[in-house]
Amino acid sequence: TQLLEQSPQFLSIQEGENLTVYCNSSSVFSSLQWYRQEPGEGPVLLVTVVTGGEVKKLKRLTFQFGDARKDSSLHITAAQPGDTGLYLCAGSTLQGGSEKLVFGKGTKLTVNP
Amino acid sequence: GAVVSQHPSWVICKSGTSVKIECRSLDFQATTMFWYRQFPKQSLMLMATSNEGSKATYEQGVEKDKFLINHASLTLSTLTVTSAHPEDSSFYICSARGDRKNQPQHFGDGTRLSIL
Numbered sequence: 525t526q527l528l529e530q531s532p533q534f535l536s537i538q539e540g541e542n543l544t545v546y547c548n549s550s551s552v553f554s555s556l557q558w559y560r561q562e563p564g565e566g567p568v569l570l571v572t573v574v575t576g577g578e579v580k581k582l583k584r585l586t587f588q589f590g591d592a593r594k595d596s597s598l599h600i601t602a603a604q605p606g607d608t609g610l611y612l613c614a615g616s617t618l619q620g621g622s623e624k625l626v627f628g629k630g631t632k633l634t635v636n637p
Numbered sequence: 638g639a640v641v642s643q644h645p646s647w648v649i650c651k652s653g654t655s656v657k658i659e660c661r662s663l664d665f666q667a668t669t670m671f672w673y674r675q676f677p678k679q680s681l682m683l684m685a686t687s688n689e690g691s692k693a694t695y696e697q698g699v700e701k702d703k704f705l706i707n708h709a710s711l712t713l714s715t716l717t718v719t720s721a722h723p724e725d726s727s728f729y730i731c732s733a734r735g736d737r738k739n740q741p742q743h744f745g746d747g748t749r750l751s752i753l
Contacts, residue, residue, distance in 0.1 A: 557741050566643070566730045566744035567681070612680065622669070622694060623734075625742060627680045 527551075528615050530628030537603055538636050545598045545611055545631045553615035556589055556596045557625070561610040603635045640664050641733050643745030650721065651753055657717045658748045660731030667733035670714035671742060672706060675728040687714055721752045 529548045537543055547556070555574045559567035571580050573589035573596060580587045584607075586599040596613055610632050614625040640663040648656055660670055669688050673681040685701075687693040687708035695701045703725075705717040714733075718725055728749055732742035 555741075559744075564728075564747065564749065566641075566732075566746045569741050569743065572741045620694065622686050622688075624683060624686065625671075627682075629680045 528613060528626050528628040530613055530631055532631060533629060534632050534634075536634040536636065539604055540602055541635075543600050543603055543633070545613075545633075546595070547597070547613035547615075547628050548595045549615060549626075550594065551615070551617065552593050553617055553626075554593075554623075555616040556593075557614045557616070558587055558596070558598055559612045559614060561612060561630070563610075567612055600633075603633075605635045605637050608633055608635050641667075641731065641743045641745040643731055643748055645748060646746060647749045647751075649751045649753065652722050653720055654752075655717055655719045656721055656750060657715055658729055658731070658750075660714045660716070660733065660745050662712045662733040662743075665733075665735050666711040667714070668711065668736040669734050670708055671732045671734075672704070672714075672716050673730045673732070675730060675747075677728075681730060684716075718750065721750070723752045726750055726752045 531546050557572050558570045561567040571587045576591045576593045578589045584601045588597045610630045612630045613628045642661045644659045672684045674684050675681050683696050684699045685693045685695045687706050689708050689711050693706035708714040728747050730747040732744045734740050734742045
């Protein structure tokens with residue numbers, strides 16, 4: 525069974541601070557996605573990283589895929605209250621001939637004004 | 638683009654009732670659709686994978702006779718929870734993906750199922 529360890533599980537910070545969320549695994553993924561989920565809604569895709577060492581930026585969010593494609597990080601600069609939400613990483617893997625997503629447990633981020 | 642619609646968003650029903658949830662891809666053809674279950678304060682757990690026109694593949698521990706999945710077209714998949722009981726209460730989420738390599742899954746907004 526492939527596992528994706530996500531940390532921290534909870535994070536409460538003040539507006540303007542920086543933060544990093546980590547996803548680690550002993551398994552190699554063909555790609556990795558980061559999602560953000562609001563209460564009572566489905567996850568919304570933020571980014572997909574495919575190449576080892578890849579770095580993608582989305583405004584104040586920076587996503588990095590590890591060289592070995594086993595881990596990833598999400599860094600938020602100057603966090604704002606609107607960034608509050610549940611952040612999920614998900615690794616794409618081939619199992620039984622079909623491609624599936626393995627989700628981390630999520631990081632619940634609260635940004636206080 | 639890549640919009641997935643899920644209906645209904647909220648269901649409350651009595652124990653023993655069967656409940657059908659629909660998942661539609663509105664602006665793309667979904668070769669593969671996925672059904673997940675999410676319990677409070679937990680992550681998404683994959684229940685089954687369905688490809689258009691073929692039988693769904695269920696994850697270990699998921700009863701295929703209880704969670705009936707139909708994927709009859711490239712834009713619609715349904716999940717029927719048969720004879721639902723309180724322990725089936727959960728947040729059910731579908732996702733859809735096209736057939737190009739490394740195409741991400743796009744998720745519906747989920748269905749909150751409460752069995753009394």
